[in-house]
Amino acid sequence: MEQEGPLFILGVFFVLGIVALTVVAVLQNKPLPENLKYGIVLDAGSSHTSVYIYRWPAEKENDTGVVQQVEECKVEGNGISSYHEKPVEAGLSLQACMNKARDIIPVSKHKETPVYLGATAGMRLLRLTNSRVADEVLASVENTLRSSPFDFQGARIITGQEEGAYGWITINYLLGNFIHSSPWFNIMPNSKEGTSGALDLGGASTQITFVSDENIESQDNSLRFRLYGKSYNVYTHSFLCYGKDQALRLQLANTMTGQNITLLDPCFNSGYMRNVSTADLYSSPCVSGLRILTAPQTIQIQGTGNYQLCKNKVQTIFNVSHCSYSRCSFNGIFQPGLQGEFGAFSAFYFVMDFLKLTKEKVSLDSVKDTVERHCSKPWAEVKRESGRIKEKYLSEYCFSGVYILSLLDLYGFNSSSWEDITFLGKIHGSDAGWTLGYMLNLTNMIPAELPPSPPLSHGGYVGLMVFFSVFLLFILLTCWLTFRKPKCLQKGII
Numbered sequence: 001m002e003q004e005g006p007l008f009i010l011g012v013f014f015v016l017g018i019v020a021l022t023v024v025a026v027l028q029n030k031p032l033p034e035n036l037k038y039g040i041v042l043d044a045g046s047s048h049t050s051v052y053i054y055r056w057p058a059e060k061e062n063d064t065g066v067v068q069q070v071e072e073c074k075v076e077g078n079g080i081s082s083y084h085e086k087p088v089e090a091g092l093s094l095q096a097c098m099n100k101a102r103d104i105i106p107v108s109k110h111k112e113t114p115v116y117l118g119a120t121a122g123m124r125l126l127r128l129t130n131s132r133v134a135d136e137v138l139a140s141v142e143n144t145l146r147s148s149p150f151d152f153q154g155a156r157i158i159t160g161q162e163e164g165a166y167g168w169i170t171i172n173y174l175l176g177n178f179i180h181s182s183p184w185f186n187i188m189p190n191s192k193e194g195t196s197g198a199l200d201l202g203g204a205s206t207q208i209t210f211v212s213d214e215n216i217e218s219q220d221n222s223l224r225f226r227l228y229g230k231s232y233n234v235y236t237h238s239f240l241c242y243g244k245d246q247a248l249r250l251q252l253a254n255t256m257t258g259q260n261i262t263l264l265d266p267c268f269n270s271g272y273m274r275n276v277s278t279a280d281l282y283s284s285p286c287v288s289g290l291r292i293l294t295a296p297q298t299i300q301i302q303g304t305g306n307y308q309l310c311k312n313k314v315q316t317i318f319n320v321s322h323c324s325y326s327r328c329s330f331n332g333i334f335q336p337g338l339q340g341e342f343g344a345f346s347a348f349y350f351v352m353d354f355l356k357l358t359k360e361k362v363s364l365d366s367v368k369d370t371v372e373r374h375c376s377k378p379w380a381e382v383k384r385e386s387g388r389i390k391e392k393y394l395s396e397y398c399f400s401g402v403y404i405l406s407l408l409d410l411y412g413f414n415s416s417s418w419e420d421i422t423f424l425g426k427i428h429g430s431d432a433g434w435t436l437g438y439m440l441n442l443t444n445m446i447p448a449e450l451p452p453s454p455p456l457s458h459g460g461y462v463g464l465m466v467f468f469s470v471f472l473l474f475i476l477l478t479c480w481l482t483f484r485k486p487k488c489l490q491k492g493i494i
């Protein structure tokens with residue numbers, strides 16, 4: 001009895017010790033309040049500019065799938081290359097969206113938030129037409145971005161190769177395709193091995209990018225990446241002038257005649273009419289070589305809505321007669337055989353979404369039927385059904401549908417490989433496009449090797465601590481209750 005008093009006190013201290021240990025472990029390892037970082041990328045496309053704002057937790061910077069798009073602000077008006085006659089206004093056009101970015105990003109983060117502007121095919125074409133004016137437009141947008149409170153990192157025209165590569169990185173990052181070989185990463189697990197190819201259809205250029213096991217016969221189309229501990233051999237090509245707006249110009253210019261003021265066009269719905277200024281049509285370097293000097297100043301397009309005739313007309317813009325490699329897509333450009341799944345975005349998505357062909361896998365034949373049916377609808381009916389859509393877009397869905405089918409056919413998609421294409425607008429809330437990949441690369445957020453990762457997550461660590469503490473407590477209590485006198489303590493079991 002004399003010995004029980006001190007032993008009881010010892011036992012109480014022991015229990016208190018374990019409880020204190022658990023509390024300290026839990027508190028000490030409580031995750032710090034999330035430190036968020038922001039980044040801004042301006043996609044200065046040929047048809048329009050969008051300002052994307054991204055956010056991610058600073059501690060997880062090198063993990064994959066953690067960067068999220070928090071906003072897309074569409075700049076009013078057309079793309080920056082359309083300001084070629086008044087370059088100063090190109091910069092002003094960005095102001096409203098940059099003000100919105102100011103409101104969204106906390107003031108304390110402004111100074112450390114990088115801003116990048118990448119211009120694509122519209123500016124590539126303007127540089128070809130007049131490089132001095134292209135520089136003036138870039139200087140103007142640079143001025144606006146420099147005067148923003150953010151950390152301006154540069155405004156430049158990205159190459160077609162970069163555009164393809166970053167689009168591919170974006171979709172595979174968002175789909176979680178870079179991580180499934182690692183046992184430690186388990187965010188957005190992807191059941192399918194491998195990466196997804198990227199198909200981007202813009203207004204002035206189009207890109208195809210995918211991993212290939214074949215020899216890439218032309219160096220310009222070959223990219224090698226090492227990402228998250230894996231090497232990738234990637235094929236990419238950007239076709240300048242084969243975005244959907246420039247392709248439409250090519251198609252029109254191909255059928256222009258010397259005198260006719262009216263142009264019957266099977267790629268527009270019957271009853272549709274549009275006036276086109278020939279000066280404007282020929283202003284693009286994509287078609288300037290096709291200029292007919294005797295063409296009238298203005299022509300009137302009159303739609304006749306015929307799928308088959310439209311297809312024949314669209315095919316005239318592709319040259320498939322020469323190829324100096326083992327195989328080509330068109331215009332003498334090397335392309336290896338298609339491999340794996342593909343994500344198709346931008347206008348591929350806009351057009352297929354309008355035709356209600358994105359929700360589930362639809363066979364190639366059904367897609368052709370749908371486009372054919374759409375082309376044969378009178379314009380009045382098209383307008384009645386979808387009157388709220390911008391007339392420019394609405395009037396061009398027949399042409400765009402036929403163009404997409406022709407382009408994908410030349411890439412090598414047939415009835416069976418068509419099933420490998422998914423038309424993507426957003427992936428987990430972020431737009432599919434080159435901008436995210438561009439930012440990930442410039443902020444060094446995609447490591448070549450897998451970052452070292454602790455074997456246990458914070459939750460797992462705390463859980464184990466609690467489990468073992470409770471286990472010890474349980475043993476002690478069992479001893480106490482079994483022997484009444486805590487003999488186990490006396491015998492030095494614990």
Ligand SMILES: O=P(O)(O)OP(=O)(O)OP(=O)(O)OC[C@H]1O[C@@H](n2cnc3c(O)ncnc32)[C@H](O)[C@@H]1O
Pocket residue numbers: 044045046047048079120121122201202203204205206243244245346347350351354393
């Ligand atoms: O990549 P580049 O060639 O520079 O062009 P862009 O970046 O401006 O091109 P987008 O992907 O924004 O758009 C591709 C095309 O789709 C058109 N477009 C945009 N939204 C659309 C919609 O809802 N329906 C149909 N077409 C759309 C747009 O006018 C372009 O012709």
Ligand SMILES: [Ca+2]
Pocket residue numbers: 045046120202203346
């Ligand atoms: Ca684009």
